[in-house]
Amino acid sequence: MYTTDMYEGVIAETVVMPGANGDMINAYFARPLGPGPHPALALAHHMPGWDEWYRETAFKFASRGYVTLMPNLYFRAGHGTPEDVAAKVRAEGGVPDDQAVDDLAGAMKYLRALPYVNGKVGIFGTCSGGRHAYLAACRVKGFDAVVDCWGGRVVMPTEALNEKTPVAPIDYTKDLSCPILGLFGNDDTSPSPEQVDQHEAELKKHGKEYEFHRYDRAGHGFFYYIYSSYRKDQALDGWKKVFAFLEKHLS
Template sequence: MTPIHMKDPLVAGTIEIKGSGGDSIEAYYASPTGDGPYSSVIVIHHMPGFDDATKEITRNFAYHGYRSICPNLYSREAPGAAPDDAAATARAMGGVPDERFIGDVSGAVDFLRSLDDSTKKVAVIGYCSGGRQSFLAACSLPLDAAIDCYGAYVVASPPEGAPLKVGPILDKAKDLSCPLLGLFGEEDKFPTPEEVAELDRTLKDLGKEHEFHSYPGAGHAFFAPNRPSYRVEAANDGWQKIWAFLSKNL
């Protein structure tokens, strides 16, 4: 076979890492294959799960020069199941407990920092429910940067009687370990602009470094190109904000 010369080569695939409690969990890993050194980004998937779209995001970080990993937060509930079936099962079982989530991200951090040519700098980014979890990870673990894309229930409580194991985590803001980039839609109801403003105020009062952007005409999930919620202007600007933020902090 004739060798093909490539610029910007990368490798991607599904691996096993150690998560909370030493459990072996599935994760999607993508990395440039150059000389390094590389900083890393942990991608937290949304409630619909460890799906194709999230794996594409993970590969995009590798294309932009970061080692990236997306832990499958539903590994235990539905090993080997299709992402949609796994998400439905996890939802029916009450979702992902915060403590277990933190353990899984901690495992991903350890994995990334153990790799050859790692700068040891790790960021976390999450979308939707993963936005809340990204903030939670940054308040629970020593990280270098965090990005919250429209995470709900950081400030407000879930609806009365909601069976999922989530609650507001604004009280953890004092423990935020790194700069936070927040990207939100002004038309979003989960979280509302008022909730975003309250988080902004709280972080200012605590002297925590953060940068929030709220896009007019955009609602929830404006980054998702495979959904009607996609808003091209907000998404393009949001990606530019992400690259600048990571370049500054990693």
């Protein structure tokens, strides 16, 4: 817990890292100052893209002691304001799952190579980023914890599968190699409470270590103070659960 007599220092900057297919993509990097060792976290940004809320979130994690790296998963769409780039990606049907997973795997490897990281790397994502975080934690070895906040389309009907999203993330559950924290709003439609039930049942079926919390009077994106979806009490409790989970598994 932070107290006012503590020293606190964070450095945050844009860096370049190797992503999918060896592409050099930009990433937002925020880390606590000091020699460490510090735990590390990859962030999978949400559908609105590599935006200010996510930069603030990277900074928030860094100020809590996590070396945090957020790859720009929309890098190949070109550059502009985060909204304009995200709108372009939306029109293209999103980014391919394989590409997002490999970008996030690149972030994990980048973090593991840093001399001041304690050897533990988690992954956090919200919205489409929660889905991408879950996919990465299932398909890539090397993550020690995953936080999926209201990731939609983890459960997908067969007719929704396509070239970019050929496999429903829930179908990779047997391969999940780390504990998962899931936070969901009971008023959400993507994922709906029924889809969260299905996800939970699959985790249980495969004997995975999981912790799901579901909030009443909350829909999609209840952490986002910039949107009308923000729900203060649920968000404050959710953040407490995120930090408790990460401390338990990454310290």
